[in-house]
Amino acid sequence: xxxxxxYVKDVSRKVYDIKNKxxxxxxxxxxxxxxxxxxxxxxxxxxxxxxxxxxxxLEIYNNKPMPTWGVxxxxxxxxxxxxxxRPDADMKxxxxxxPDDIKNTFERLGIPQAERESLAGVGAQYDSEVVYHNxxxxxxxxxxxxxxxxxxxxxxxxxxxxxxxxxxxxxxHKFAALHGAVWSGGSFVYVPEGVNVDIPLxxxxxxxxxxAGQFEHTLIIVEKGARLHFIEGCSAPVYNVNNLHAGCVExxxxxDASLRYSTxxxxxxxxxxxxxxxxxxDKNGTIEWVxxxxxxxxxxxxxxxxxxxxxARSEFTGITFASTGQHLDTGTKVVHAAxxxxxxxxxxxxxxxxxxxxxxxxxxxxxxxxxxKSSVSCESLMLDNMSKSxxxxxxxxxxxxIDIGHEAKxxxxxxxxxxxxxxxxxxxxxxxxxxxxxxxxxxxxxxxxEYAVELNNLINIELEGTIG
Amino acid sequence: xxxxxxxxxxxxxxxxxxEILKGLNLNIKEGEVHVIMGPNGGGKSTLAYTLMxxxxxxxxxxxxxxxxxxINELRADERAKKGLFLSFQYPEEISGxxxxxxxxxxxASVTGQMQGIISFKKSLxxxxxLLEMKEEYASxxxxxxxSGGEKKKNEILQMSVLEPKLAILDETxxxxxxxxxxIVAEGVNKIKDDKKSILVITHYNKLLDYLxxxxxxxxxxxKIVKTGGKELxxxxxxxxxxxxxxxxxx
Numbered sequence: 001x002x003x004x005x006x007y008v009k010d011v012s013r014k015v016y017d018i019k020n021k022x023x024x025x026x027x028x029x030x031x032x033x034x035x036x037x038x039x040x041x042x043x044x045x046x047x048x049x050x051x052x053x054x055x056x057x058l059e060i061y062n063n064k065p066m067p068t069w070g071v072x073x074x075x076x077x078x079x080x081x082x083x084x085x086r087p088d089a090d091m092k093x094x095x096x097x098x099p100d101d102i103k104n105t106f107e108r109l110g111i112p113q114a115e116r117e118s119l120a121g122v123g124a125q126y127d128s129e130v131v132y133h134n135x136x137x138x139x140x141x142x143x144x145x146x147x148x149x150x151x152x153x154x155x156x157x158x159x160x161x162x163x164x165x166x167x168x169x170x171x172x173h174k175f176a177a178l179h180g181a182v183w184s185g186g187s188f189v190y191v192p193e194g195v196n197v198d199i200p201l202x203x204x205x206x207x208x209x210x211x212a213g214q215f216e217h218t219l220i221i222v223e224k225g226a227r228l229h230f231i232e233g234c235s236a237p238v239y240n241v242n243n244l245h246a247g248c249v250e251x252x253x254x255x256d257a258s259l260r261y262s263t264x265x266x267x268x269x270x271x272x273x274x275x276x277x278x279x280x281x282d283k284n285g286t287i288e289w290v291x292x293x294x295x296x297x298x299x300x301x302x303x304x305x306x307x308x309x310x311x312a313r314s315e316f317t318g319i320t321f322a323s324t325g326q327h328l329d330t331g332t333k334v335v336h337a338a339x340x341x342x343x344x345x346x347x348x349x350x351x352x353x354x355x356x357x358x359x360x361x362x363x364x365x366x367x368x369x370x371x372x373k374s375s376v377s378c379e380s381l382m383l384d385n386m387s388k389s390x391x392x393x394x395x396x397x398x399x400x401x402i403d404i405g406h407e408a409k410x411x412x413x414x415x416x417x418x419x420x421x422x423x424x425x426x427x428x429x430x431x432x433x434x435x436x437x438x439x440x441x442x443x444x445x446x447x448x449x450e451y452a453v454e455l456n457n458l459i460n461i462e463l464e465g466t467i468g
Numbered sequence: 469x470x471x472x473x474x475x476x477x478x479x480x481x482x483x484x485x486x487e488i489l490k491g492l493n494l495n496i497k498e499g500e501v502h503v504i505m506g507p508n509g510g511g512k513s514t515l516a517y518t519l520m521x522x523x524x525x526x527x528x529x530x531x532x533x534x535x536x537x538x539i540n541e542l543r544a545d546e547r548a549k550k551g552l553f554l555s556f557q558y559p560e561e562i563s564g565x566x567x568x569x570x571x572x573x574x575x576a577s578v579t580g581q582m583q584g585i586i587s588f589k590k591s592l593x594x595x596x597x598l599l600e601m602k603e604e605y606a607s608x609x610x611x612x613x614x615s616g617g618e619k620k621k622n623e624i625l626q627m628s629v630l631e632p633k634l635a636i637l638d639e640t641x642x643x644x645x646x647x648x649x650x651i652v653a654e655g656v657n658k659i660k661d662d663k664k665s666i667l668v669i670t671h672y673n674k675l676l677d678y679l680x681x682x683x684x685x686x687x688x689x690x691k692i693v694k695t696g697g698k699e700l701x702x703x704x705x706x707x708x709x710x711x712x713x714x715x716x717x718x
Contacts, residue, residue, distance in 0.1 A: 414560070415523070415524075416560055417560045417561075417562060419520075419522055419523070419544055420556065420559065420560040420562075421560075421562070421570075421574075422521075422543065422544035422545040422548070423520050423521075423544045423545075423547075423548055423553075423554050423556075424545075424548055424570075424574035424577070424578070424626060424630065425545050425548035425549050425574050425577035425578035425630070426545055426573060426574055426577050427545050427577070428543070428545070430573070430577075431545075434562070434565055434570070434573070435562060435565075437564065437565070438562055438563050438564025438565040438609070439563060439564055440564070441563075441564030441565075442564065
C-alpha cells in the first residue's frame with residue numbers, strides 16, 4: 001500500500017534570503033564597550049543627555065544576568081555582535097534617491113508598491129539607520145509626525161525627553177538595557193488630538209549585515225480622541241552567524257484614542273529576536289495588537305498592555321508558526337490597573353517539523369480595578385509528532401469583582417477530522433490544509449490584507465508519496 | 469434485473485489485533501434500502517467505518533466490491549468519489565471552515581468541477597429548507613457548537629448535496645427527538661430513487677417507522693446471523709437482542 005506523508009510547507013524564504021553586498025559607511029567593532037557606545041552617540045550627533053542615557057544603560061546591561069527562563073540564549077555572545085552599522089545611504093523622502101541595491105531590496109519586499117496602493121506613510125530601515133521616510137501631505141497638514149527617532153531627537157527633543165524609554169525603562173530586563181545602550185533607527189509617530197489616520201502607516205526593518213544587531217526604537221503617541229493603524233514588518237537574509245534583534249516599542253494611547261499595532265515578523269533562522277513592546281492606555285482608550293511570528297531562530301516576545309485609565313480596552317490577536325530549529329516563546333501581558341477595563345487575548349500557534357511554540361501570558365488585575373472583564377484563549381496545533389507546544393497562561397487577580405473567561409487548548413491535528421473530510425471526497429492534503437486554515441482563520445482575518453494572503457500561501461500543502 | 473451496487477464477501481476486519489468482523493456477507497442492489505440492526509459491540513459501526521475506508525480498520529480477509537470495482541485498498545476520498553457516503557454517528561467539528569465552503573469544496577472534489585457560487589448557494593438553500601435548517605447554518609463553522617440533532621441534520625444535508633449512490637447512515641437516529649427523526653427520514657426519502665441505495669445502521673428501529681426497508685439484517689458478534697423483512701425489526705423490538713441472540717447465534 002502507498003505510504004503517504006503530508007506536510008505543511010515552510011514559509012518560502014526566497015525573497016527574504018537575497019543578500020546584498022555588505023556595504024557600509026561606518027560600523028563599530030564587535031562587542032560592547034563604553035567607547036563603542038560613545039562612538040555610536042557621536043556618529044549620531046546626539047545631545048549629551050542621550051549619550052549619558054546610553055552609557056547608564058550599558059552599565060545596567062552589564063550588571064543584569066541573562067534570563068534563565070524561556071529560550072536557550074547560551075549561544076548568543078554579545079562580543080560577536082556588531083551593534084551599529086550605518087548603511088552607505090542617507091535618509092531620503094523619495095525612493096529615487098535611495099541607492100539602487102537598497103531600493104531593490106525593498107522593491108522585492110513590496111514596500112514601495114504597498115506605499116502607493118494602501119499606506120499613508122512608510123519608513124524603511126536598512127541595518128542600523130532609516131534610509132527612507134515619507135508621509136502623505138494631508139497628514140502633515142493635520143499635524144501628524146512620522147519620522148525616524150534620530151530626526152525626532154533633533155526636532156522634538158522635549159517629547160523624547162518626556163517619553164523615550166519611560167514605559168520600558170532600561171532597568172526592565174537585560175535586553176531592554178542593551179536596547180537603551182545601542183538603540184538606532186526606528187519610528188516616531190505623533191498623532192495630534194482628534195486626528196483620524198484612517199490609512200495605515202508602515203515601517204519595515206531590514207537587516208542585511210551578517211553578525212549584526214538591529215535595535216530600532218518605535219515611539220508612538222496617539223493623543224486624545226485620535227486614531228492610528230501602524231504596521232511593522234521585519235526580515236533578514238539567513239547567515240551562518242547569529243544576528244540579534246532587540247527592538248523596543250513604546251505606545252502611548254491617550255483618552256478615547258485608539259491604536260492598532262500590527263507586526264509581521266519573518267526574520268531568518270539565525271536571528272535571536274528579543275523584542276520588548278508595551279502600550280500605556282488612558283481612559284476609554286483602545287490598543288489592539290496583531291502579531292504574526294513566523295521567523296527567527298528563537299523569539300521572546302510578549303507585547304504588554306497597561307490599562308491605566310478607567311474603561312480602557314486591549315485586544316491581542318497573535319499567531320506563531322514554529323518549524324525546524326525554531327523555538328518561539330511568545331504571548332502577551334495585560335495589566336488591568338483601573339476599574340472597568342476590558343481585555344481580550346486570542347492566540348494561536350502551529351508547530352511542525354520539530355518546531356517548538358510556547359505560549360506565555362500574564363493577566364494581572366490590580367486591587368482597585370473593579371468591574372474588569374477579560375477573556376483569554378490560547379490554542380496550539382501540532383502537525384506531527386516531532387513538534388512541541390506548551391502554554392503557560394498566568395493569571396493574577398487582586399480583587400474578586402472580575403469577569404474572566406479562560407480557555408487553553410493544545411492538540412495534534414486530528415486523524416478523525418482528516419478522515420471525516422476525506423469521507424466527503426476531499427484529499428488528505430486538502431483536508432489537512434483545510435483544518436490548518438480553519439484553525440488560523442480568526443487570525444488571518446485580522447491581518448493586513450497582503451500579509452493574510454502570505455499566510456494563506458504558506459499553508460499550501462504538498463503531498464509527498466513514496467511506494468514502500 | 470437491478471444491478472449489484474455493493475457486494476461484501478467473507479469480510480474479516482481487525483482493529484489493532486482484535487477481530488471485530490468475522491466473515492460478513494452482504495449484497496445491496498441499486499435502489500434498495502437495507503437495515504442492519506444488532507446489539508452494541510456487534511460490529512455495526514466497524515462495518516460502516518470499514519466501508520468508508522478508515523485507516524484504523526484493517527481488512528484481513530474478504531472483498532468489498534462497490535459498483536463492480538474492488539475497493540478494499542481505496543482511500544476514503546476515492547470511495548467518496550465513487551459514490552459512497554457515510555453519515556457519521558459523531559460528526560467531527562471543524563473550526564474556521566464554514567458549512568457552505570466545505571460543501572462546495574466537497575462537491576467539487578466528488579464531481580470534479582467547481583460549481584458557480586451563486587447556483588451553489590441557491591441549491592444549498594433549497595436543501596436546507598427541506599431539512600428545516602436555518603439559513604445561518606450555511607455560514608457557521610462545520611458542526612462547531614451544533615446540537616446533536618443539528619449535527620445529524622447536517623450529515624443528511626451533506627448527503628443531499630453530494631448525491632451518493634450508496635449512503636450509509638450510522639446511528640443517525642440516535643439522540644434525535646421524534647420531530648428530528650421525521651425530518652431526517654424525509655430527507656433520506658427525497659434522496660432515494662431506483663438507482664440510489666441506503667444502508668441504515670441502527671440500534672433501535674425508530675427510523676424504520678418512516679423508511680421502508682427491503683431487507684433487515686441482524687449483526688451479532690461480527691456476522692450477519694439473520695436476514696429478513698421489516699417484520700424482523702418488530703421481532704427485535706418485542707423480544708430484545710438477548711432472545712434474538714440465543715435464537716440465531718450458535
